[in-house]
Amino acid sequence: MKAVETFDLTKRFKVKQLKLTSVESMIRSMKALLKHEGKETITAVDHVNLEINKGELFGLLGPNGAGKTTLIKLLCTVLKPDEGTARVDGHDILRERQEALTSISLVTSIDWLGYDYAMSVRENLEFYAALHGFQPRAFKDRIDESLAVVGLSEKGDVKPFTLSSGQRQRMMIARSLLIRTPIFFMDEPTVTLDPDAAANVRAFIRDELNEKMGQTIVLTTHLMHEAEALCGRIAIMNNGRIIVCDTPQNLKRKMAGEEVIEIHASNIGTEVAERLSRLDVVNRASAAIEDPMMGLGLVRIHTRDSRTVLPKILEAVDVAGVKVRHVSIIEPTLEDVFIHFTGRGLAA
């Protein structure tokens, strides 16, 4: 039995088009409403088929708006699908919702949701345990145990708002550990954290939760290095669809033979990237800003023959009046894999 299986799971949302900011827009909106044109439908999750094994640390990678959070909410049964279904720990999310709920925990990216500011960390955990039908004799020991696992033993009696973001995120993980559900859904668990706190939470997820405790973890992220460092397998999502799903190594192998030339320079941007992408043997080129104050940028050029194309690139860059600081030829990263499959960067 798989931890998670989805079968053509689909979710559509109606987006309101009503604008009431001026008399003109109000009249336009009312006309659209009368013609039943007031809402546009967007497909947030589009016929997703996935299989996630028990004990796996599985990553859903994609830019903001790719449908990752919607997919997680569907699997947590907070949302109902429009088409298809899923099985979580063997329970159908539509027909066996109550059973499915006892198998899952959700850790969200917003570390202030789902706890009460006026209660201590320990009281918050007790409240959560009570909501999940936990018998009181098991309360105390399990709370102590969960707090110890996440390194918050000393913080049991303090109010959550006195904790740092990283500690609050760990409190949320402790809450999920209380009822030891076999599956953890983590929606961008490090997105609000500073680099140190994020590294600690990542290490905890991988070393403690997944490797030591054997929990199945489904983690969404838009951070390439996070997905690469944590996940055994990654599904790349874009526009609600799973574009590709494999191990990070295999994903990179799918780009075998492709090289990436990175040019760090001042006064370099999308215009230069577009010009370079028109050169022979250049597959694509993209630009990113590195330091807006200093006017520094980075252009990444994907090619199958860097030796041939490099002189042409440097010539074109020179003609554009760009001051090159550093050029390197590197192996493709997960970001390149993402661009390869979707045609756009994760920051898009």
Place this chain on the structure above:
Amino acid sequence: MTKREVEELRFDLSSYLRATKMLLRKELTAMTFFSTSFLIGIMSTIANIALFYYLASFVGAYATPYLGEFGGSYAAFMIVGIVLNSFLTVALTSTYSAMCNGYFEGNLEFYMLSPIGIWVYVGSRALFEYVMATINVMLYFFIGIVVFGVAFNINILTAIVVILVSMVAVTGLGLIGASLFSLIEAKGYTNPVQWIVGLLVGLVSGVYFPISILPSWLRGISSLLPQTYALEAARLAFLKSIPLSDITVIYDITVLVAFSIVLVPIGIWLFKKGLERDQREGTLSLWT
């Protein structure tokens, strides 16, 4: 989960009660967390009671001729009106305000993740508000009787039955109002049912004055509200010690039961439909 761990998770009556107890504790902690606001709330209640009493003393002489069937004291008449209306306002508004609070706090989805969460949450919030209303009511009676010497002549059994039956009937209206949180996206602390019923209750159901002074067309509207029957029966119970066997009380209770039979199932059905709609549309959370 191991077999032992599964055995530790049960959703029986004791689970509901334990979760309710925790939610009540949570509400109480939150209420007393900002102690200045808490104290100001208590002082406002006491000031309101004094205000109502002096207002009642002022208009009492003019009102007495209209209050013969309720014992003649306007202060006692008004205290019973305010007391019962406190409970019925909780019945009308608590489910809806619980949904709004949960929505803006970002906790509704969190409660949906628990097999018993959303119903325990809504029920506990209502229970907490009833406890607060009871404390309020006791203050009204205590200050009215001890400080201002207002006299009551109570039939306890009739009073309890009338309060309970009327709370059930108005809860039906409250659930219908709460369903609009989801069904028409009325998520901003005001829904049409609560607004119109609240408005009409103050105007025509007899909270502050006897409905006999109203023109007949307004009395017609008052007959459509369960609060009208509840207030009449409650005043007979609190001010004239009328027993349950009295024909007027029997009539009022029968009408309230009829309201309950119609409104409560409709309210539960609509509220469930609303939750399903929120799950379908993804509108249970303001935060993503």
